[in-house]
Each structure stands twice: as structure tokens, then as C-alpha cells.
Amino acid sequence: MQASRARLFKEYKEVQREKTADPDIQLVCDDSNIFKWTALIKGPSETPYDGGVFQLAFSVPEQYPLQPPQVRFLTKIFHPNVHFKTGEICLDILKNAWSPAWTLQSVCRAIIALMAHPEPDSPLNCDSGNLLRSGDIRGFQSMARMYTRLAAMPKKG
Amino acid sequence: MAIEDMYGRSDEEYYNGGYDDEYEDDYDHDPEPESDDDLSCGKAPSCRVIRKESLLAAQKEDLQRVVDLLSLKVHHARTLLIHYQWDVDKVFAIFVERGKEKLYAEAGVTLEEKAEKPASDPSIEVTCEICFEDFPAEQTTLMECDHRFCNDCWTEYFIVKINDGKSRRITCMAQKCKTICDEGKIRDLVTAKDPNLAEKFNRFILESYIEDNKRVKWCPSVPHCGNAIRVEDDEYCEVECACGKQFCFNCLCELHAPCSCVMWDLWLKKCDDEAPTVTWLSEKTKHCPKCHKIVEKDGGCNLVQCICGQPFCWLCGEATGLEHTWNSISGHTCGRYKESHLKSEDSVEDYWRLTHYYRRYKAHIDSLKIEASESKPKILDKVCSLEAKEFLQLKDFSWAMSGFYRLALSRRVVANSYPFAYHYFGDLFANEITKEERGIKQNLFEDQQQQLETNIERLSMFLEEPFANYPEDKLMETRMKIITLSTVTDDLCKKLYECIDSDLLVPLQQTTHTIARYRSKGVEKASEL
Ligand SMILES: [Zn+2]
Ligand SMILES: [Zn+2]
Ligand SMILES: [Zn+2]
Ligand SMILES: [Zn+2]
Ligand SMILES: [Zn+2]
Ligand SMILES: [Zn+2]
Ligand SMILES: [Zn+2]
Numbered sequence: 001m002q003a004s005r006a007r008l009f010k011e012y013k014e015v016q017r018e019k020t021a022d023p024d025i026q027l028v029c030d031d032s033n034i035f036k037w038t039a040l041i042k043g044p045s046e047t048p049y050d051g052g053v054f055q056l057a058f059s060v061p062e063q064y065p066l067q068p069p070q071v072r073f074l075t076k077i078f079h080p081n082v083h084f085k086t087g088e089i090c091l092d093i094l095k096n097a098w099s100p101a102w103t104l105q106s107v108c109r110a111i112i113a114l115m116a117h118p119e120p121d122s123p124l125n126c127d128s129g130n131l132l133r134s135g136d137i138r139g140f141q142s143m144a145r146m147y148t149r150l151a152a153m154p155k156k157g
Numbered sequence: 158m159a160i161e162d163m164y165g166r167s168d169e170e171y172y173n174g175g176y177d178d179e180y181e182d183d184y185d186h187d188p189e190p191e192s193d194d195d196l197s198c199g200k201a202p203s204c205r206v207i208r209k210e211s212l213l214a215a216q217k218e219d220l221q222r223v224v225d226l227l228s229l230k231v232h233h234a235r236t237l238l239i240h241y242q243w244d245v246d247k248v249f250a251i252f253v254e255r256g257k258e259k260l261y262a263e264a265g266v267t268l269e270e271k272a273e274k275p276a277s278d279p280s281i282e283v284t285c286e287i288c289f290e291d292f293p294a295e296q297t298t299l300m301e302c303d304h305r306f307c308n309d310c311w312t313e314y315f316i317v318k319i320n321d322g323k324s325r326r327i328t329c330m331a332q333k334c335k336t337i338c339d340e341g342k343i344r345d346l347v348t349a350k351d352p353n354l355a356e357k358f359n360r361f362i363l364e365s366y367i368e369d370n371k372r373v374k375w376c377p378s379v380p381h382c383g384n385a386i387r388v389e390d391d392e393y394c395e396v397e398c399a400c401g402k403q404f405c406f407n408c409l410c411e412l413h414a415p416c417s418c419v420m421w422d423l424w425l426k427k428c429d430d431e432a433p434t435v436t437w438l439s440e441k442t443k444h445c446p447k448c449h450k451i452v453e454k455d456g457g458c459n460l461v462q463c464i465c466g467q468p469f470c471w472l473c474g475e476a477t478g479l480e481h482t483w484n485s486i487s488g489h490t491c492g493r494y495k496e497s498h499l500k501s502e503d504s505v506e507d508y509w510r511l512t513h514y515y516r517r518y519k520a521h522i523d524s525l526k527i528e529a530s531e532s533k534p535k536i537l538d539k540v541c542s543l544e545a546k547e548f549l550q551l552k553d554f555s556w557a558m559s560g561f562y563r564l565a566l567s568r569r570v571v572a573n574s575y576p577f578a579y580h581y582f583g584d585l586f587a588n589e590i591t592k593e594e595r596g597i598k599q600n601l602f603e604d605q606q607q608q609l610e611t612n613i614e615r616l617s618m619f620l621e622e623p624f625a626n627y628p629e630d631k632l633m634e635t636r637m638k639i640i641t642l643s644t645v646t647d648d649l650c651k652k653l654y655e656c657i658d659s660d661l662l663v664p665l666q667q668t669t670h671t672i673a674r675y676r677s678k679g680v681e682k683a684s685e686l
Contacts, residue, residue: 101306
């Protein structure tokens, strides 16, 4: 408990200090609970998520960093490794490949990398996984772009 | 007298001519050593028992071979062997075919290329990337992959991993680093914090030799004897642990050859101890909807009639009229009757088959138990009283106990041949063999099985005789019968195995059903390391 608090506090300070270091990620800690975080990440360029801003919710366990944080998308996203309804993410480093050297910041980076490089073989979103696996890249991209426009971009007007 | 007569006459029938003379000859001289392969496995034991005390010694040889070939440190050799499941040949093969780099990388072995860096000033502060605190270098630990973290973070991490049962493969904490941590460093750090856990860690590491090794398995005895068994070549074999437990090495079940492991598993599921009665009750009886008496169903038709006269539909239990065809009961429409009429015919058929085979199997297993608990002590008594007597020629009475052991061994063989037959001549290979072929094979098999069965019963009969009170000439006769029958039974067991293997299984060209080979001497006792 003490260790996780201390570590999260360090991460918090680090985030404050390097606010401008990574313009694609904006990590915010809940005012009253250091175990709850949210992040805004920019969709990587040259992907159907380009131009979108996606919100992530972090729930950090007491055994952190020995145990990984739970992360899910709050913003709807059409991606083979993200559950379309719950926003759950299938990413190895959040499960068996977790190591305490990951931070909330670097997890965000890993999620951005996943957005750019989907793994259609372990899909949480079967529709989008199937589109990709069947080689229908255009179909996948147009769906993903549509949802990015619908859910991840500021409404015009 | 009557019994002797009966068995005397059937001699020719079951000795298959020729046998008589041959075997009497053999046994009049000193008993000859058994077949060649029995001799060879007497020389080099094919299974060993590994005790808590010999666990380290058991893996030393494998470790040493890897250390020698690749000039590695022992802990690296262990990491390799754990990853490659203690298959030394595989390690060598990958080394030759794909090179050192690949071999090491896949297993998570990282060798320090540079000799341990000149110990940087131990007072210099370094930042631990886990807790973000600064520490003097001496309070941090560097792994071979060149990743350094503070001792506290390492220790906490190791404790979690050990408690998670991951002792055998603890990777470095750095992101995406696949290096397996040096067991020595783990041990030192954990010992400082929790000596008991470090002790556990040591044991887990040593036990990888059993847990991750195809050739080694824990003895399945309950309560556990603490031993493991290592087989040298064939996993399909039956072994006896030093604690006395006999088991199939491959599936860890009780002895079941000449039934394959897969068939045995299916058989156990089909009928554990009470299953036949349970099945009988659940499938064979239902309550009459009118008078609530138990009604037994004996036949395929699903319209049954209680002794009170009430007809009812077997499938839904509802009272009906008597008018019916195969497909329907007039005026009754539960919808299940038609659909399951055929299905239930099948299940009744299968039920009778199972009962047939199960009864015979069970009869032999029961005899086996009775013979062990009742006949064995009696035979020992008889031998004792014979040894106390003075005979002209007979001095040695070991044939009586040899006969008993032969009886027990072949009982098990014939018992287990029933579950085999249940599956082989049932649905298991329905797609592989035609009905006609199956019929021919079944005749062949059952002929062998019957010969064996008859001779087993005769052997049993002679062993039961009160031969301790016989005059010498009659005793000589009984002795000869027992010796001959023992040999014949042994031979028939061998033949039944051969029949199962070459006539029944080999033609199917499958690998699922491998049968532990027949050993005249019985289950091999695992020898000490
Ligand atoms: Zn640390
Ligand atoms: Zn490392
Ligand atoms: Zn044992
Ligand atoms: Zn088995
Ligand atoms: Zn009735
Ligand atoms: Zn009928
Ligand atoms: Zn009905």
C-alpha cells in the first residue's frame, strides 16, 4: 500500500515536470484518489484514429507496480484489440507480460503503439478483427475512421 | 478326482499340442532364464526412483552435459534445461541447427559479454526505475542483461513471483526484457528478507526437474511418498515406485495394459465403482404415474406398462394409452417419443454391451483381490508345511508362489482386456474398420482371450488344492501342473498382447493408443539412482 502510493506520487510529480515532453499524452490523477487516473491520448497519425482524442481510465491496484493497472477506453473506438462495448484492452503488457518497470505514462505509449499496430489474432472486437484478418483493410479503416469522427472528435458547430 | 478328470481332458484343447513336452522339459532342468529382452532390461534399469535426497544428484548429469558442451555456468544450464523441458538432446539439436544465439535468446539466457564492469564506486547514487528513489550502487543489483534496480524492488518482485508459483522462470523487471534472473541473486536477496521463502524457491527450482520433464513424474501414491520416477526411454510403461505403488507412467492411473491410456480414461468415465448400478437405476427404473411403484424398463420400446396396468411414456413419465407405434403413442404428443426412440435403442444396446464387459472385468478384478487377500496366505502356509516335511526328491517349493504371482499378473491382463475389447469392438474405431473386419478381428481376439481365461482359472484351481497334504507322487503332479500352467498362461498373455498390437492396433495406423509392452516378470521396480 505504502509502496504503491509512493510510486504513484513519484509518477505524478514526473508527469507534472514533463508535461510538455510527450504532447500526445495527457495524464491526470483524480483529485481525491491517487489510484484513479485518466488519460487523453491522441490517435497516431497515418491511422484511422488520426485527429481523434481518446480518453482512457486507469484503475491502479494496491500491489502496483507489482501488479498491472486496469486500463480501458472511455471513448468508443473500433479496434480489434479493444472491446467495443466495455473498452477493455487486450494487451500483453497489461497481463502476463507486465513488469514493474512500466509506468502509467509508458503504458499510454504502448496503447498508442497498439492503435497503430493492431493484432487481429487476439481480437476483443471480432468484427474488426475479422475485417482485418480477411484482408479487408479498406473496410476496417472506414469503420474505424467513422467511429473516430463520431466519438473522438470535438463536435463542430 | 472329478476335477482332475475335467481338467485332464481339456489339456489338449488348451495346451495347443506340443506345449506339454516342451515345457515339462524346460522345467525338469533348472528354470531357464526368460526371454532375451527380459535379460537386457535386467542389465540396464529402464526406470529410476528419485527421492528428495537424490533430486539434486538426478539432475546433475543433465546439467553437467550442458555445462560441458556449451561451457556455461550451472545456473545458465539450468535455465536452458528448464526452458527446453530437460531435453538435453533438444538443447544440443537447437545449438547445432540454429546456433547459440537463438538457443540462448529463446530460453532467456543472457551472458555477460563484458567481464563484470569494474565495480563502480559503491557510493555513487543511482536511480531505481521502479520506485524512482536514489540509492548508492551497493544497494542495487545488476542482472546479466545489464538492468539495475534497487534491492528492495527486486526482492518484492521476486517474492510475488515465487508466491505465484513462477520460481522457475522469473524474468528481469525491465520492460520487455526476457532475461531469466540469476537464481543465485534471487536466492541471496530473498534469503535476506524471508529465509523460508528462499527455501521454497530452492525446492521449486530443484523440482523443475520433475515438473517440467517429460521423462520424470511424481509417484501418484496417496498419501504422497515424496518420490518421483524417471523412465529412460519409453513413456508408455508400467512402473513400481520404491513405496510399492504400481502405476502407468504415462497417465498415472492404476495398471491398465493391455488397454490403452485413452481407452482406460474413457472406461473409468463410463463406469466408476457404482456407475453400472447408478446407470441401471436411472435408466432402468421410473415411478408409475398412477401408483408410484418402481417400473423397470427392459427393452427398447418407450411405452412401458406398470404392473398396475397403467401404461406411460418412458421419456416424459406421463400416463398414456396403450396404442402406439415405433414413432408415436396415440393421443400423446410430448414430442420426445419419436425423436429419442432410436437414440434410446442405441443407449440400451450400449448399456448391455457395457454391462457385459464390465461384469467380466469386475469378476476378474474381484478374483484378483480375493486371491491376494485369501489365497496368498494359504499358499504361503502350504509352502511352510511342505518345507517342514521330508521328501525324497522335492526340496524346492518356490513354484507355488511363482504360480501365484503368475496368476495375479495374468488376471490383471485378462481383466484389462475387457475394457480394451469394449472400446475396440465398440464405436471407437467405427470409422476405421468395417463391420466384417471387426467381426473377424473380434473372433481372433476372443479366441485368445478365452484360452487365457480358461488357463487362468485352471491355474487358480490347482493353487487352491490342499497339496500340502499330498503324498510325494501326487504333489509332483500338482507341481508339474502349476509350473506348466504358469508357463502357458505367461505365453498366452504375450500372445494376447501381440494380437492386440499387431492384429488390432497396428493396422489402424494410429498413435493414440500405445500399450505398455508385456513383461513376463511383471511391473518393473524402479531402481535407486
Ligand atoms: Zn527500487
Ligand atoms: Zn533485463
Ligand atoms: Zn511412491
Ligand atoms: Zn496409462
Ligand atoms: Zn402403477
Ligand atoms: Zn412398443
Ligand atoms: Zn411423453
